Amino acid sequence: MKNSNSIVAALIFASIFSIDAFVIPSQCLLSSSIFQCLVNPCLQKTCSSLTPACISNFCGGCYFSLLEENDSPNPGNLGQIKDTAPANSNDYGRFKKPLSIVDFSWVSPALCNFVTEKNWHFISISTPQYFIVSTIINLNFIANVFVYVYDLTNGDLYNYTTNSILAVDIKERTNSSISGCTVFNRSSSEYVSHCYNQQENRYEINVNVTTNDNIQVSFAFQINYSSVNDQSLVLLYPFKPTQPAYTHHLATQPTQGTMKIGNILPKSSFTGLSTTDWTLAYQKRVTRWKWASFSVQAQDIKNGGSVTIGINLSNELYDDKNNISMENTIWINGEVYTIDDFVNIETPSEQFLTTQPWYITTVEDNPTIDLQFQPVGSHQEHDNLVIVDIQFVQAFGFFNGTIQMLGNTYNISNGWGVVESNYAKW
Template sequence: MFRINTQIAPKRLIEPSGSPQFGHFDGIVHNLGLAHFHYCNTMDKPASAWAKHFDFKQFQFISLVTPRYVIGVALADIAYLGSAFCYAYEIQNQRLIEQQWLRPLRLGYRMTPSPYQGLGQIGRAGNRLQFTIVEGEWQLVIDTPRIQAEISLQPPALSLPMALCTPTGYNGWTYTQKHNGLAVKGRLMVDHEPQPLNLALAGYDFSAGFMRRDTSWRWASISAQIAQGIMGLNLAAGVNETGANENVFWINGERHLLGPVQFEFVRRSGDSDRDSGAEVWRIYSLNGQVNLQFVARRCRSEKRNFILLKSNFRQYIGLFSGTIIDNGGHRYELTEVLGLTEDHYARW
């Protein structure tokens, strides 16, 4: 099976030399240490303060699966713009409730550059999102006319997140931290109706760094109960591609770092929120550990073309079937397990 060497997570990502520490970490980096990063341009000259400010990007995402709803919440800061969305997808009738925010130049929103401690928020009372990270534990507040929540995400005892830093482009880097299959505590209301959380599962994504000007990725995510227990899955291609990847499988909290995967699907220009195009994806690894098919049930799409800034975003909700083999050789069968995929291009 695939084996990956890991290292103890540093307190600060940027070393005294001004360079980031690369690789997989066993734990959470407390501080990125952005002020210490020696950022250079493509001619190896120190980058301007302007470039260092505007080239740093970050985003956070939480997904929540309950017996009735899939909830997705995102907050992104690309320096020029802050954007966010929140949706509730009703599983049985495929109804989608959503809200979006867009703010210029860090006006009306904030984010934290620490995956261990900090606050991110956008909007005002009655129409806001808030991500709070307290010693690595994630909390979420949703306060919108149709969706309200105050929840915390709780990993199993001793369960490790996937935490990774890789070189990006000529002189950048990306830190990514994700954890799926987490228990949920708190309260959730959709259209003023309380939703039980005793069977709910969640996952989070913290990603930040000096990414490529033109960035794209394909992504898959699951937090679900299967025959062998609670599983989490994160698969991606794009962004973290230089010598390491962010592919990981959790089973009852035990982390299994996986090898690279391929995403095969037909990209359709006509996708809309109500038309997934009956999208079918194949997601697999060359060593056979991952062999999945994903059938989309709903697509949430968003296209923004500001000439210098662009975003072509599609997130799909659908069903996974196939097999996963962990690093101990144990095989797990998935039959129509609910989860997410994403196809995204950004110029930022």
């Protein structure tokens, strides 16, 4: 994203709310730069979900800055995964069923929701020839959309990325992962739509964009998912008692659809496996995470034949007090299993995140994970907005290795998926 976008975002934000809620990094070199404020800017701060410490700043305007938050103690283990859905949006724990409406209105005032709420919907689809990703990220003051299609047979990459100041191109906002649509629509020829069709029990993904290389890419996929019959991971996690995060993960869901890539690929039909991640979170002032995910066909060494295996593994974000991530999950032939042991995601140094191998391992024996991920391409964001600083790397590539679980050993050979390394400062 260009610096001009950062400036525009700050000016629009200021014009809407009359005062600027965040410090613009500048120095008061002249006494005339000291602004005479009618009200102490810190008195405007009512965001209980943010840090309580506030410093007024009268340099060129009426601003306040928020002191860095001391990391709160991580919660205890949230317990075994439950077969039900959460009772409500503050029923912290792990569940196999999602909520139909995620309502965090109890957390803080609307303005604070605007600047602290993050909604993320990631979808990947793996077919025998293509690895496809579609993602909509809505931070309210800005939205980011990226789509890429990677041809496994020849290495061609079709990549699209854009942002929308104040998320003006987000035309619909779903209330949960199983209710309605999230739609980015800039024009009749530039849109990304993620919907859940409750009557048909499926996600419907419709995309039409022009890539960075000026190639038109369109696809329409249906991902079969029944919130009654299929098993997923729903995590309601407290960064603080009044700072919730809700995330709904799916893996190994059967998928079918059509895709067209300019004049290179006429409209063709495909089947495959998908992974989805829907998140609504009031995140900490500073968040970091490492994440690994795939949905693949794996070989069952003991019994022969193949099984579908999905993983959702992370470090540093949704950890309990023993540094065990509460979202670590494996799907085997549709059955979901949470992992209550530490999973190590070892990354190469920062300059090699998108070129050198990542290693995902455990030290305990149920399960025993020994995977290597080799990146072949990436999507990256390195932004310094007035409101948030983001350093985000998502690499796609292939996994090799083994997972030993429930007395069986599963061999993963060139299974396509993604990893992420993220730093964000609000």
